[in-house]
Amino acid sequence: MSAATWGWLVLLFPLLGSLLIGFSFRKIPPKVAGAVGIGAIFLAFLCGIGALIAVQGEPSESRHVASSLWEYASVGGFTIDLGIYVDPLSVFMVLVITGVSTLIHVYSYSYMQSDEGYHRFFSYLNFFVFSMLLLVLAGNFALLIVGWAFVGFASYALISYWYRRETATKAGMKAFVINVIGDIGLVLAAILIFRELGVVDYAAVFEKAPEVFSTNQWEVVAICLLLLVGAFAKSAQMPFHTWLADAMEGPTPVSALIHAATMVTAGVYLVARAHPLFELAPTAADLAAWVGVGTLLVAGTIAIVVTDLKRIIAFSTMSQIGYMFVAVGIGAYSAGMFHLMTHAFFKALLFMAAGSIISAMANRQNIDHMKGFGKAMPFTAVMLIIGALALSGFPGTSGWFSKDEIIDFASFRGGMYEVMAVGMLIGAFLTAIYSFRIIFRILPGKPCDEAQYLIDNGHVVHGEPGNPATGELEDTEVGYPGEEHHIAEQAPGMKIGMAVLGFLALVGGLLQIPGVDEVITKFLEPSFEDSIFVNSHPTVAEAWTGLGSGALISIVGIFTAWLLYVKKPGIPSRLEQRLQPVHSLLVNKWYFDEIIDFLIVNPVKAFGRFSNEIFERYVINGLTSGTVGVIRSAGGAVRDLQSGMLRGYAVLMLFGVVGLLLYFLIRSI
């Protein structure tokens, strides 16, 4: 089969799975629904491998296959095809998405076991994967927007999955609204592309763009900036990042799937996919890189101080995606993609381990309360450590290879990119600190009550179902994991998912060892061969120097964390007191929510209040009561026309039509 056929099959299975599970709600037992969900994604993964083989079987220059199934819309000679575009980049994304998703489905199979909405959950999950695959396989900007919007909706549905929980529905809405802002950017970009180039197919756009645009012409910069709005919103980059931390309201597998491994990387994919445009607009590309640097620093600093376990990981996600944006912004596309892949492995792993611990804590997420889980949950602890090592770029792990490749490339380009490299090194240092802050705070020490209970009884505390954000009690119908809830140590599904990801997080980096193999770069080469950076990359020696310094920074960071949280645990609190303003700035996430509230939400609200209280009451009401007499008398006159008589209306309509026609006839003379 051709690569395109495989591509369509990749899309087909998750959609079928979603529909099947959705429509067979309450007709098939939950276990079957879960199995169908897993099976659908796994089949998609197998088809992804099929596509990989098919693509690799072609000679390098013909590894781009565009396939159109249907004419989606055809207006005045302009057609949009329901078409996909299969090339190494999309195949790479498909493999990452379906691969990680399969594992997360396996994990959810156990994790959501006693949830009331099991069918709904798997239907949503499959739909999400379908949307994401549509996004990466789309063959033109129109279909990309469709996938983009589907992903936004799926994310909304999954974040608000426990719909009785007000914080969850609010978080869902926030994510949705911000995503829609991004959608608007994307739509405007597509419109602008169509206006300037007259086409929306990727291949045609990228072919025409260099002929039409000169470097940094304002149109192409505008297109890229609008694309970036979409990318930033979906990938939680400043200033559109505020939804990501709130999105942790969704079930933990959702956090792992959407907010770590797949959806948030859509922006990175978009920039990589549209790299011919960005290379024509270096200003926009630089902006993307700078925003990436800014986000990774801001998120890193926040992650050091927040205490909610899932939020720490969420901020670290933002920070890691910042790296990817830097990568695609400065032209290190395959490095960015490589980091995207390794990040998917270790971040999904971290979330899974965190979910396991959170369920053992009866849904409490504050790390201040967690202690001694190293003894209580050894398997989870090992997985958590692997994840943290990979995240902080410990030598030999996947994160080490991928993160430092980006930094190398930035310093290789020199100039202001050198500054970015320094920023990223500081970010790496922060990363090491906060990731080991998690480890050192919750694994060692005397077990806390819940952990002790687990050690003693072999199962988790049956806490009251409560909202982790507000602590309020809730009814169980929202889908509280339930009494029978299993923990990773015992549930096979969770164990399998974590073990495989743990393995990948450890060894995934071996695919891309400078000077040794560089599998990813070679594989993605055909997608980026038209890039102006295709032949410029650091030498092997430079790369190894960078890797060395990365290793050093990571070890120093881990040591610092050890110093702060194990050796002298008093330091953090003293620092906190000493630097009170800084700490509160960080704890409050740099007041981004407040700034946005102040700049946008409050003015709008105030305007609304003003309209309601002042304008409405005095101006409108005054006007109305003043004019109501006039209107009433006028209304009386018009009322006779509103006879309710059908034929009367028909006569009026005919009168209008006759009049209009007469007007046109007279005008045409």
Add this chain to the structure above:
Amino acid sequence: MTALLADTTFVEATWILVVKSILIFIVILSVVPVVLLVERKLLGRMQQRYGPNRVGPYGSIQPLADVGKLLSKQSFRPKAAIPFLYEIAPALTIFSAVITLAILPFGDVQGGWGLYGIDVPIGILYFFAFSSIAFYGLLLGGWASGSKYSFLGAMRSAAQLISYEIAMGLSLLGVVMMAGSLSLVDIVKAQGEIWYVVPQIVAFLIFMVAGFAETNRVPFDLPEADAELVAGYQTEYGGMRFGSYMFAEYMEVLIVSGIAATMFLGGWMGPGPSWLDPIWMLAKMLLLTGFFIWIRATLPRFRYDQLMSFGWKILIPIATLNVLVTAVLVVAT
């Protein structure tokens, strides 16, 4: 005229068309009395009696006597009837029956003559279009008579006709898909290897059942159920107007037989030289007509609700399924 016939594959000179139409009309018109006689004889035999045997040798000119009787009767019109419509209704019925004869093929083009009225590309749709018109003949007859029994019969037949037309259309769809054409001539030609009665046996059975309903024959003769409705829509008719209804009914039996023979039994195909083709076609038609008569002698009448639920709940689903399966098979091969 050129515009009208632009897409027909084979058109002769106008005079040939006229001659042909008269010829077909004469043949069928002379077959109808024979069928009438055969029916009465056969029914008699099947019911352990002789049937007509007084007029002519073995009652052979009984139909002529009947026609003579009907012609000589007074054309009576009830007071409550609506004049114009009452008179035009039987004519409409016989018109729609006769006009359908045009598309029945009795043979391929032979010696510059197509042995059929006309070979229209819309083919079988033509048949359905005019059987839609036939409905108005019955309905007007029932309604314009100004009689309860007539009106009830007309309503029944209307509901029955449109219900069974769906199953009928669906059953023929399978054949059309296999042949890849709507034209009856093409469909016959496509049966060179195998008659469609074999692969489309389900469709054939459905078509025959629906055909019984379309022609108001036993066991679906509810519109004229004499025990309940006196004689249905034709209660108030007498003389040759009644004769027209009668003729139209038998002509429709012949037409349904003809369509069935064309669509399923290979039409004019048969052993022997090509001049035998019309004979073969006629033989197949008469064979199926005999089947109609046989069923009349055998089966009791349905109850009305049974008739409706049989049509909607059994025939239409089966016919739809048949279409689906055929479609899949046609695409697959």
Add this chain to the structure above:
Amino acid sequence: MDIEWYLVLSALLFTIGFTGVLIRRNPVVILLCLELMLSAGALAMLAFSRMLGDQDGQVMVLIVLVVAACEVVVGLGIVVAMFRRRLPLDVDDMKELKG
């Protein structure tokens, strides 16, 4: 036949239908007049289709046919419902929308 004949015929039929909508009060007849207007539209569509030698117009007529069938089904459903409730079958008596 010249195309404009068909178009003028279509306009005439449309006008007759519209007149019927205006002067008749029985909802069944009004629906019939709507059918007239629709078929006039179909005729125009076919004439244009013939004029341009493009069969898209014919497909459009088929779609109009379906839409007309839907309209009839719903419209007559309303008529039957009115009859069941013993409402007068006169559009002038349906004045719920009176201002």
Add this chain to the structure above:
Amino acid sequence: MTEVAFFVGAIGAIGGAIAVVAMRNPFYSVLALVVHLVFLAGIFLLLRAQFIAAAQIVVYAGAVMVIYVFVAAYVGGIEEPMFDSSPMLRIVGPILAVALFVEISIAVLGSSLTALGTDGSDKIQGGFGTPEAIGKLMLEDFLIAFEAASLLLLVAAVAAIILAGRKKAQKEAA
């Protein structure tokens, strides 16, 4: 020959249409519309739309009008009273309608349509308007419209059942 066919068809169609409007008994109006549709189908044949013509008869005359007949018979042939609550409509309506006709005619005849005064495009090939051609268009280019139309039909059928079907409460009361 074509001219004769056209005028026969046109006179029949116009006559039917006028009868629809003029007949006082709705049952006659229904029958008049059937006549109109049959003649119109003849005109469709002249425009080389034979499939549409057949479909028009099968669908309209064979199904749609049958429903009309049932409903007209069910609600009874109630004749409209001659009294009209709004007599103005009887005068204004037709005047406006005639104005509309005149305007459309002027627009059509005065326009610069290229095919005016001809039989239409001579580019059409054999097979124009045959079931094959229409079917191909319908299931390839217009599949979405086709599916939407079928969905619409389904919705309309459900709506009709709900509108006209007897409600449970009514049944129990009766």
